[in-house]
Amino acid sequence: MYRVLIVDDDRAVRYMLKRFKCWDLFGFMLADEACDGKEALNKLQADEFDIVISDIKMPGIDGIEFLSELRSMKNDICVLFLSTHSDFSYAKQGIRLGVFDYLIKPLKDEALCEALERVKVYLDGKNKQKGSSERGSIFLENIQAFYSKNDEKKLVSDILSGSLDAVNKGRDICNNLIDFMGVDPARLAILLENIISDIDESIYKLFPWIKEVESIVSIGVFKGDDTILIERQFLDYISSWVRIISKYELHQPDSLMRKICEYVLNHIEDDVKVETIANELYVNRDYIGKVFKQKAGYHLSEYITKVKMEHAKYLMSKGRYKNYEISEKLGYKKPDYFTQLFKGYTGYTPTEYRKFTV
Template identity: 30%
Template sequence: MYRVLIVDDMEIMRKLMRRMKFWGSVSGFELVAEAENGADALQVLQEQAIDVVITDIRMPKVDGLELLQQITTLQLCRYVILVSEHSDFEYARKGIQYGAYDYLVKPVNEANLQSVLLKIEQDIPVQNVNNNNQFERQVQTIQTYLKQGKGTEAIAVFTHILDDLRESDKFQHNINISTKKLYGIYKDLASYFLEHFPWLSTITTINRYSEIMDSINWQQDMDKSTFNYCENVVSDYIKEMAIIIEHFQYTTGHNPVIQETVAYILSHIDEEINVAQIAGSVHVNISYLSNLFRQKTKMTIKRFILRVKIERAKILLLENKLKNYEIAERLGYKDYEYFAKVFKKHTGQTLTEFRQDLKKIGE
């Protein structure tokens, strides 16, 4: 069954389409969701897999054309059918240019809608041939969002990829393809993280994910339990990296000086860092940099440095190779007591308590 979402701010129009007799096994298309506007529709699309969107053009909040653009950008659905009044013909034509599959005139005629859905049904096998290209584009979209510091959007695109894998015929007939496609996504993103965010290895558990994925025998036949396991691992991987990038990497909307400052701090975590060093590296005076950073990020440079070092300390505690005072020294703190105090203030636990909790989790 192909899953259909109807979007229209008029209940009577949604009711008219709901009552059409061809839904279900007769046509192979199932009406699974409705939305009153484009904003609600985007929420539905991010929560579940949808094959076809039938949307009105004129709606409050987010109209049909804006919804279409969002769907196309985020690759949330392959087929969008626009519905319009006669007077909206120019809008409908613009929608086709934006990537809509077809358009229908209100009130929607059952035979006309069924005809469009039949064309979609015939087109789907052809589109499935290009699934690899689709996944490549989706991974590129994730990378673009990550580079912009938009972790939430990146996670939403990956969630849609998972929905595609679960719902596709390929998943039902050959789980090997879907599982190994997940592995391919992981490898592509791992290379991307290494190139663009090398500092992730110092304040995240990114290396642990590499060990987990490398421990799987990818030459063997996969089953559903392996797919579910890989799905959980890769989901956790992307979510953790995306959240950290969004949290620490100031990109979208920020001054280039701020970006250079953050990059310097993230690249020198295991050193004693001060504002004078950073100002020299970005070629501005200390006062200007301090004021600009506070204005743009709502925190001082010293506080940001401390946040980064606290995260780094957590990873060093997880690795369990250094003693507490050695961790403080590693991070550039000559006064161990001071570092221990600020660590507890920010985490609610002493270094020893945090280490013990990690040990319990690992048991």
């Protein structure tokens, strides 16, 4: 029999778990219980267990801290989290720490039976491979058959190329996950949140200054508990990245184009002119303008204005600066000239833009 430790600060939940009928069916016995992560750690040091079912949110040491402490102690015990739909952004940390699976509250008998069946397969296989130093999660290992780091790298590559193929790749990832897990909005949201986090990290590492022109890219926690809605939000997130990469010409493969764009974005609050960029890159002014026009289809001076106006929109969204202060920050000495450029770019004066959109 596999020994189970239940960890939850709610006595009613612990009582409810003990009343389920499927423990014996799959060879599990409820060996002990704890009211928080600290008590659970003490019990794991004093006794042997095969599986821990723990709430995520608890006073004192919560589920994430508890699992983190276990992993730092090189304890690879199988851990299942009890969570609610509101725990998605919090729960995704568990994936990085190797949580085996998630059980959504209020827990149903069928869900527990399905989880225990997977745990039994995992523990049986683990016992057959005793002595092996490998550690992992059947849930996450099986996911790799349908969604791998290569899939994620290809998705990032498609986003960086400014290609709508990225949306198709994202749709394939969603469909493969759904095929594997069935219609399970909770798990799908957790896994897609994890993918979003990795994509944001990869792109911000390449282009950290994007944060200075775009207020927010990631959609954050998924809204709703419908699989179709979650997939649509994920694809909208991918589309937003493709749009941003294309808007700032970051999809251009030409190395000179990349250097031009990066210079403008990195000096967004300086008095940037075509001559300035040419001098910095040691390239003839006419040549640099010609290359940009050929690759982007519009003038470099227009690109500089576009980037500055996007940064102006970003600064307005923060609500900390007056219009004349933004004008000064962008290198425009005359606020009236800034207003003229801003209206030409957005269709609104800065004051109108704040009223209608901020």
